[in-house]
Structure formats: C-alpha cells, structure tokens
Amino acid sequence: MAVVSAQQVTGERSAGGFWAWLMAPERRGPLLVTPALLVLFVMNIFPLLWSFGLSFFNYRANRQTVPTFEGLQFYQRVLTDENVWERFQTTAIIVGSSVLVQLIVGFLLALMFARSFPLRRILLMLVLTPMMLSFVSVGVFFKLYYEPTFGLVSWALNHFMDERFVLLATPAGAIAGIVFADAWMWSPFVMLLVLAGLVSVPKYLYEAAEIDRASWWRRFSTITFPYIKSLLLLAVLFRTIETFKLFDIVYIITEGGPGSATETIAVYVYRQAFQFFRTSQSAALAYIILFVVIVLTNLYLYAVQRREQEVT
Amino acid sequence: MTIELLQLTKQFGKLTAVDRIDLKIGEGEVLCLLGPSGCGKTTTLRMIAGLEFASDGEIRLGDVRVNELAARERNVAMTFQFYALYPSLTVAENLAYPLHAEALSAGEIARRVDQIARILQLGPVLKRRPGQLAEGEKQRVAVGRSIIRDAVCFLFDEPLSRLDVQLRETMRGEIKAVLEGLNKPTVIVTHDQLEALTMADRIAVMRDGRIEQVASPHEIFARPANLFVAGFIGTPQMNLLPVKLVDRTTDGVRFALGEATVILPVNGATSALRPSAALTIGVRPRAFDLAAQPAPDTIAARVDIIEPMGAETLLHLLAGEHELRVVVDRRTRPAIGSTVHLRCKPNQLHLFGTDEQRLDLRTVPAGVPA
C-alpha cells in the first residue's frame, strides 16, 4: 500500500505547477473552506469592518456633506443616551418574559408530544405551524385579535368583564400583547429542543425509576431534568439571541407604543438608521449589540459543549 | 413469598411474544430464564416487574394477583441490562434512590447504603458518578440498588452481558453469594447458558414464547426434554443425527445413518418403535470414544477441520453428509482427510422421536443382553 500511495504522490508532484501545489493534501482543508469564508467575508465581515470605520465618523447616508472624524464620540453618545438604556431595558423585559413563557409553554407542549399516540404526527404539525408564518402576518393578525372593537380576544374576554377589554392601552398590556404573540410563534421551537432532550433520555431509566417507586417529582428532577437541562439552556440562549432581533412584531403590533414602552433596541436602531439617517450613530449602537450577541453566542456554544460531554 | 405465572400471555399486535406459560418460583429459589434472543424471556421478566402488562393469564406474587398493579405497586426489585444508573446522581445517591419511597430516616438510609456498599465493596466509589465508574462497578451498583430494599422478589435482566469474560466469572460468584443470603424468589434472564447453569437453582428454557423445559441445571444438561433444549444447552453443541431404526440386536439397536448403519446400546422406549421409524439421536461431542478398528457399533467419519481448544481438541468430522463435532484429548491428532471410527459412550445417548420430544430410554448395560 505504501508503495502505491508513494507513486501517487510522486505522480502528482511530477505534474508540478500551481495546480498541484494547490491540490496538495495539506491544503485540502483550507481550500474547501475558502469559498464559504470568501462569501462571508465579502457580504458580512467586510461590511462589518466598514461600519466599524463609519462609527468613528460623522456620516449620514442622506446628506452630501463630507464625513468628519469624530473618534469615540458616537459610542460615548450612545452609551450615555438615556433612550438607549431605556430601549435595552425594554428589550430585556420583553426578551426575558417571552423566553420564559416560551420555555414553559414549549416544555408543556414537549411533555405532551413526548409519548407516542395515534395521530401524533398530524397534531405536531398543527403546533409547529406558527413558526412557519412570517413575522408580518403574525403581527398583523395578533394586532387585529387584540383590537378592542373588532378583535377576537377582546370579544371573548368582554363576556367576562364589565369594561371593554383594551389590552394595548398600558405599557404592561402592550408588553404582554407582544410577548404573547412572540411566545406563541416560537414556543414550538423550544418544544422541538425539549422534545430532543426527552427523546434522548434512555427509556430504561424511567423503568428503573418505576421499579424504584420514585415519585413524579423525583423522576423529573433526577432523570428528566438533568437530561434536558443543557438543552433548556440552549433554548434560552437561542431564543434570547433571536428575540434580540425582534422587530416586525413590535413594529406592527404597537409601533413601540404606548409612548416608547415597547420600543425594542432593534426598532430603535432601525429608526436611527433608516428614518433619521444617523448612520454613524446607528453603527456604533449596532456594535454594542454585536458585542452582546457575541457574549451570548459564547455562552451558547459552552452550553452545546456541555451537552455533548454529558450525553456521551 | 413465591412468584407464580399462570397461562401468562403477551401479545404485541399480532405477534405473540409469550405464549401461555406456567411457572412457579419458590421461596429463595433462583430461576434462570434462558433462551435465544426474541424468545420472550425478557418480556416475561418485564411482565413480572410490571413494566409490561399481561395480555392474558395471571401473575401472582405470593397469594396476590398483581396483573393490574403498576410496577411501583408490586414492590419488586430489578437490575437492568444497561444498569440504568441515574447519571446525575452519585453512587451513594443511586443506592439510596429506592429507599426514598419507603419514608426512612436519613440515618437509616445512610446505614443501609453503608451496609450494601460493604457487601459489594463499593465504599471507595460512593461519591462518584456513574460516568466515572468501571463496568464492573456499575454492575455492582445496579445490583446494590436492587437489593438495598426489602423487595418481594428480585429480577435480573441479562446482568452480566456487558462485562468481559473474567469479570463475568467473578460477578457470577458474587451475585450468587448475595442471592443466597436473601432467600427471595429471583428470576434471572440470560442468553448465556454458562451463567444459567452456574447461578440457577432451576432453569426454564424458552423458545418462541413458550417454555420448553423447566428443570435443575443438571437435569437440563443430562436429560434435555426435546431437540431444541438438547441443541441449545452444552458447548460445543450436541450432535443431532437423523437416523432410521433398522432392527434390534443383542448389543443394542441398529440404526441407519445415511447409507451406513450403526448399532447403539439403547433399549427401553425403543421397544415401542417400529422399524424404519425416523428418529434423532443426540450425542454430546464429549460422549465419543475413538475406536482403533471399524466395528458394527462405530461410525466412520472423515476428519475435516481440527480446532485445538487447549486441553482438548475439537474435531469437525463428516460422516457421509452429516457433520459431527467430537472433542478428543489434545494428544489425539488425526490427519486431516483421514478416517476415524467413533464409538458412543454408554449412558450418554439421547433419543428423540418424530415429535422432537425426548424418548426416555434405558441404555443396555454393557454385556447384558436385552
């Protein structure tokens, strides 16, 4: 065998030239990865660096004035802007409560589907559908459902209330409305993750617990939970990162209102960049968001690795 | 306390996994369910445990019918094939796990864990988690967890299958010792006959959901009830030769084996058989002597393959179209292709009828005419 491969190698070498150099085995990995990294560099990383540069200049995309160098001024401005912190806070509240609801609902749904029973596949499809809708349609129709005069939810609740049910009139109600819609749309995602965790629990553990006469709670806390623990963490991180991007649903259901009670950081950046054309300032803000996302991504990968260690 | 199975049946859809079996395991008795995979032995065990529910028939623990009780209500202990240790708990916690259902004090729990750990020599690993244990330790924890509480019976599902050969021997002895001290009915499921033969008081051989024979290990080996048991028990496998009865002689009965004939020293039940009846003769590989000369009571066979097994040598022979396995002393070294003459040892013949059931026969004592 050694003889054969040696011949092959010399054969390739003798062909010589750039092509052979390029196709050498030690270059195989880099060569295969290059196209992907190239596209990512052109469409993602390069623009990122560009905007990093922009964030130091005073530049507006709708003006013809020559940009001036401002140093860290925009970072300073963003970090000291009360509005920004308020938006981050709003985002945190919405992300936190939405992810919490998604976890609970997704978990219960997963428990429901963790068994095998007739028609499971079809019923599972029904629950998965919300995830496939576009944000726009979810936003539009939930807004309609909440509408006090024409809304389905309002109509149903009016049977139990003396006053008209007006959900979006208060900051708390508006946040609840957004969280409800977002959690409805994405709980199936958490369900899928938890389901993955539940499926990976060996059945004999449950049987052993049955023989050992473990209570429901003990069974859950010593078998089920340890197996899905890191997956739940995964779900939290994934959803947190995704919910950070929450834009369309908010923009459609409340436009950030009442007042600025539901204006998330994503909506804020959008306004800065595309309505006010404060290009540099929005770039600086975007970098702060990116930093947060990178931290979260690190946590996410840590969680993934932990799970791999635990299962194998 | 006893375990009693009456006409126990389990169906999975159209497949009948366990078919009307009757079995009684007495107090302190260790019963092995032995059989090839898919014979229904594990299903039977799981029905006793309450992890599967019987389709028909009855399971009694003591005097109580338990068919309708869930596993947790039956108070049985079980050791699983894959040990089923709770991965997030330490060894001590794993051992204590079944005790939580019994509302014991913390001190009592600790005492029992200590006791079990001592018996099974688990003391040094009590603080570890299952992922950090060797296979043998895991196995001991699994056993410990099942014996730590006062269950009405003990069930073992392939307890040794994941251990290497050496460990298996040690563990066999340890488990046997532990079980002897418990005096509870115990059922062990295994596909390993050595395990069954060494550990069991009685063995139930199963095939296709039915029990083929229940008997002591010695009985099973010495007097297999039918062709299946005969072929299943014993290594190397018993030679099973289809023969036709030709006639009786003073030395025994003359059988036709292919084109050849051989006189074998049997009597008894054969008197009921008519000439030319199709029978099966079973001879264990170690029940042959090599004869120097062909004789009416020898079978001629050509040496095909020679397998040295250490102290003994296994010969694969061809007698006409029939394969024969014969174990001989390692000093006997016939050449490949040469012909040897085999004589059956007296008292070690098994004869099975057309219905594959054992024909109970007496061997003709040497030199005594029938």
Place this chain on the structure above:
Amino acid sequence: MAAAARRGRQRELGKAGWGWTALVAVVSIIYFFPVLWIILTAFKTRTDALAIPPKLFFTPTLDNFIGVFYRASISAGGAQETNFPLYFFNSIFIAGTSVLLALIVGTLAAYAFSRHPLRGNDTYLFIILTTRMMPPIVVIIPIFLMFRLSGLAGSYWGIILLYTAFNIPFSVWLVKSFFDELNPEIEDAARMDGATERQVFFGMCLPQILAGLAATFVFGLILTWNEFLFALLLTGVDTRTVPVAMARTLGGEVGVDYGLLAAIVTLFLIPIFFVTFLLQNQLLRGVTFGTVKR
C-alpha cells in the same frame, strides 16, 4: 372486574392511547386556532372578517385569492394583473438559487471542518455562527452602503449573494453535523481500495447524507423566503419578492386588507406546510443548526 379490566389495559411507559390523543388534539387545535382563523379570513369578505361577534360560519368567497393575482382597474371595468406571479417567481428564484449556492459552498466547508480540520477550526466555526446570529440591522447599514457603491442594489445577483452569505452559516453547521455522524473508517477503507479524494467525497460521503442535504436545502428555503427587511431595501422593481409585495395588503386606500393578506399567507403556507410535514424528523436538526443531534 370492570375496573380490573380497565387497569389491565394500562399502557407501558411512553405510550398513550386515544384518550391522550383527544387531550393533545384539544390543546393543539387551540394552539393552531390563530392560524386557522387566518385561513378562514382568506375566504371572508372584509365585512365578515371584521364582524363582531366573529363569524365561524359564513359564505366563503374566493375574491381574496383572485385579488392576489388580479385587481379591478380604477377608471373602467376589467381586471388588471398584479405582478404577483413575478414576485412569486422572484421569491422562489432568489431563495432557491441562494440556498443552493450556500449549500454547495457550505457543504465543501463542512466537509473540511469535519474531515480536514484547520488550525483554529473551532474559531472559524464560531465566527461563522456569529455572523448568523447577528441582528440583521447590524450589517444592513454597511451592506446598504456597499450595494450603493458597487451597483448591486436592485439586481438579482446582489440579493442572491447576500442571501447566500445569510445561509452559509446554517448550511455549514447543519451539514457538518451530518458529516460528523458518518463513520470515517468507511472512507478510509475506500481510500485503501484506491479511491481518489474526489471519489471519496462524491461517491462515499455525499450519497450518505443526501437526505440531510435535502433537509438543509428546505430549511434554508423556509428561513430565506420569509425575509423582509433586506428584500425591502435591496430589491428593485423587477426583483421584488413576495414578502415585500405582501406589504401592499397593509395599507393603502383602506387599512390592512385582512382577506388579501390571509390569502397570500395561506398560499405561501401550503408548500412550506407540506414540505415540513415530509421532513418532520429532520426538522429538529434544522432548527438547532445541527448542534443538537438527538
């Protein structure tokens, strides 16, 4: 005896019967109800759609579906075609091409990450994942400026290239998880038998993960063709996609045209629903980028 018989039919762990089905069905239908209502709305007139008390039973109309493709002219009778078929084509063409490109490029990279690890393999993978997890607004500003300078704005290639980049991280991570599952010994065996690297890749590895590749493709498609923001800002008159066109139902001479929106949503949902049903088992892998196998 009856009680005994009932308990005798107890299920084994993890299995449930029609009783459970009924419970799950109730929960699932409640959960599905907002979608069901959207689908019903697609068959309603505006007045029915806004009627209170809500109308569960009504005379269905196909006007909304017709309205997706045709609309009445203002000054005189007769219907005018909307550009919906073009937008639909654009959606499929842009999403399809970019997802396919991303799949090809991503598969090559995934193979390398799985079989020929680079120095700093995990770092590369991390960077790739980060680019996907970034809120789109972070990159949209510079991309916007870049398109403006390079003249890519409004062209098919611009948006296709962008979506390709958008899909690469997903493809790399997912396909890598498929490669990781294969047994490399088989490939070594093939090499021993004299197969070239190309033969190993095309002949051994790819055929084994074909189902995974198909799943990756479909997931990319689903994730891509609902995309709105990039499409709104970077597509032109001729390259507009359905989600952008869908916004026409959100306001104009009346507020939201609920029926028309519902009709487009329903039309858009059918293929995705169907494909997802077929790929249900692969879905799990898809939503977690292959980081969770089972």
Place this chain on the structure above:
Amino acid sequence: MMLRPRTTAWSQALLSGAFLLGLSAGGAYAADITITMAAPDWPPTRFMKEEFDKSYKSPDGHTTKLDMDFIPWPSFYERVAASLTSGEQKYQMIVTDSQWLGSFVEGGYYMDLTELMKADPELTAIMKDLHPVLVSAYSTYPHKTRQQLEEAGEWPAADTHYYGFPQFPDTYVTYYRKDLFCHEGEAKAFQEKYSRKLPCSYEDWQDVDWTDWKNIGEFFQRAKGAPLGDGTADDDFYGIAYQAGKGYDFSTMAVNAFIWQYGGGIWDETQAPTGQAEGVVNSDIAVKAFDHYLSMLPLMPPVAKTGQMDIFVVQDLFMQGKVAAIIDWVGLGEPVLDPKTSTVSDKSAFGPAPGLRKEDGKIDRTGNIGGQPFVLTTWNSDEVVKEALNVVKWWLNPETQKKFVANGGQSGLRSVMADPEYDGLRPWNRAHKEMLDWQRDVWHIPEFFELLTQQQEEFDKAITGQISGKEALDAVAKFQQQTLEDAGKIE
C-alpha cells in the same frame, strides 16, 4: 393584459411620427423613453398609470412608457429612501410626501425645477393656476408659507425654489351617517338636550364647531342593544372619532390643526435660524389646544385608549358601522362608498371638518395638508427631463384632472375646482374645496422624521394617559430645541 399598453404605444408612435414628419420642419426626432416612477400602491396613482396608458401622447413624438413602481404604502418611505440613498438611480419621477422634500432635496436627489418652470409658459400657467396652499406645501424648499408667496405677489417668488406638483392633494373632512344625523327622532332628542341643531345638511355642518362635535360624541354614545336611529345598536356605538395613532403622522396631523386654530404654532422653519422651538411648541396656547384635542378622546371607540386609532382604524370603525361621524382624509373616502368594503356605503355623507369658533362667531378650520406631490430626480438627461415635464403637463391638464376627480382623485387646479361640475363629481368635493383653503403644512426640513417620531411618541404617551398634555409638549419642545440647535436650524 401586459401587451395592451405596448401596442397602443406603438400605434401612437407610428401615428405621431407620421404626423410630425408631415408637419414639422425637421429636427425633432422620436425616441423610446421610459419614465420609472416610484409611487405608493393605491388608487390615485393606479389611476394615473391607467390614464397615462390610455390617453398620453408625447407632444415631442416620443414613444414614452410610464413604468410605475407601485410600492406598498407602509414601506413606501423606507423603500424610496433606500433607493435614493443607495444611488441606484432607478427612478425618474417620485411621488413623495411633502415633508420629505427637505431630506431629499438636500441629499441632491430632487430636481430644482424653478428655471424650467420659468422658461416654459405652459408650466408657468399651471403653477399660477395651482392653489397657493399646494404650491407652498408641495413645491417650495426651503419652505415658503402661503402668506410669504402671496406677499411676493409675482410668480416665481424671489429666492424661492420649486420642486413638486400635486399628484393627489388631500384634506380631511367629516364623514357622517345620513341615516342618524337626519333622523327626526334623534334630531329632536339632540335639540332638546343641547339646544343646537343636529347637523344633517352640508350647510348644517358648516356651522359645527368642536363643542358641537363633542356633543355629538356624547349624544351618539350608545351601549349595545340601546335604540339607535330606526333600530338598536348591535354593538357598543360611538359618536365621533378622529386620528390618534402612534404610527407615522397619525396624531400630529390632527393636533397641529388644534394648535393652529387656537393661534399657537409649531416650530416655524421659515423663521430659521431665529425661530425657537422651546416656548413656542409648548406655549400655554399650544398646551390648551392639545388638551382640547385630548379631551374628546374618551368619547371615542375604545381603541383610542391604545394610541392606535390611526386614519385606517378610524375609517374601518366608520365603514363597519361602529361610529356616527369621523374626521378623515378625502383619499380614504372611496372605500366607504363601496358596498364590498363598507356596511354604510348608502348612508354616508360628507361635510367640512369642524373647527374652533372664534370670538366673532366664525369658525377657524385650519388644518394640516395631506396628500402627495410628485417630483423629478436629478440624474436624468435633458431629453428625459423634457419628456417628464410633458407628462406633468398632461397630468395637470384640466381634462385629465377632471377625469381624475371623477374617479376619486383630487385636483389642485383652481380652474378645475371652479368648474360648475366639480362639486357634483364626488360627494366630498365641496368639503374638500372648502377645507383646502385652510391648509398649512408641517416641517419640510431633513430632520423632519426625527422630530415627527419623537413628537408622535410623546403625543402617544399623552393619548394613552401616561403623561399630561403639557408634559408631552414640554418634552417635544425640549427635544426639538436640542435637535434643531445641533442641526444649525436654531441659533
């Protein structure tokens, strides 16, 4: 369907080409010109496209194609802004909100047409015929008020740059339910309660002020099942509604009207850089006006509490028979008359919007102009510019404009509005004509979106009861002062 315009265009080209060859002395040549126009997707622009395909003939003999890019209204601004700033130079003409003029003129995207208008007698005539409110709001940048233009006395006014022409001039008017307001029993009950006539005819509505409006709101508020007109209310019913939405400009347009009617002001861009925001925007008068606006919201349908009662919600409430009278844009009137979308199509009538009764008894109806002008972009060849102006002339030709009005559009040409047929063409025309004279406009500076968004947010807080009207206006004034100082618009 797609083929029709092309064949027409071809035959036109052949015909006009032959015509020109026969008559002109030569020099003119026919070319294929495509004018791509960014337009919001709604009837007034779709009519323009349809009518263009039917009746436009290039006077220069070109084969001209008007390629309208219909963009959904909700993303229209973002789309146009993206296209312009990305430099794709896709559009030759653009329909634009008047407020955007500053942003895109200063960006260098909208073409200054002053010299071309001056040089072309036809265009000059059009500009002179246009209602001065529209010239002020739709065409000038930096902004000149109607008063400033009228004081100049001549056209073009000195130091004034002109950019746009009306595509669809819009005002808000009152939509009301004939069956309720002209109901004898209701009228009697109203008269007894308030000692005022329940307005039924157009002339009655000319005398409606905010007090009457509030009374109407109180009077027609009926619980579900209570008698209403000839029947009973099938759901809770309300008397009045006007815009109070957080989105875009969906409260500013109404609030500005109140402030102006009270004699207050918004920050005045024509006074820059000496005009202040603080002290003007949050003056006592402005606060009083804003409080008046807020005071009527509790009488309106419950959605008013959410700050989402935008112009479309108001329209829907009216069309679905939940409210007796609303104030909304003329541009949203057509669906109200369409039985497919409206349950009150046969019961609707229109009047001028209410106003503030001054001490002399006259009603001040000052309002904020709506609608859109259209403009030319800066990157076109002379030939295209010339042809685009031909299109402008075709569009603002009285004949085209009258057809437009008959199909639900509106004209800014005084000559068309003076036509005796005009009032009868659509039921809201009389009200529109009356209201048009009262219109002013919000800012046109590049920072308008920041000002607008922040103002809408503060107004929304007041509308949803989180803060008082004064607090809202104080916050608005503070922000505007700061932003405008940063931008160099206030010294």
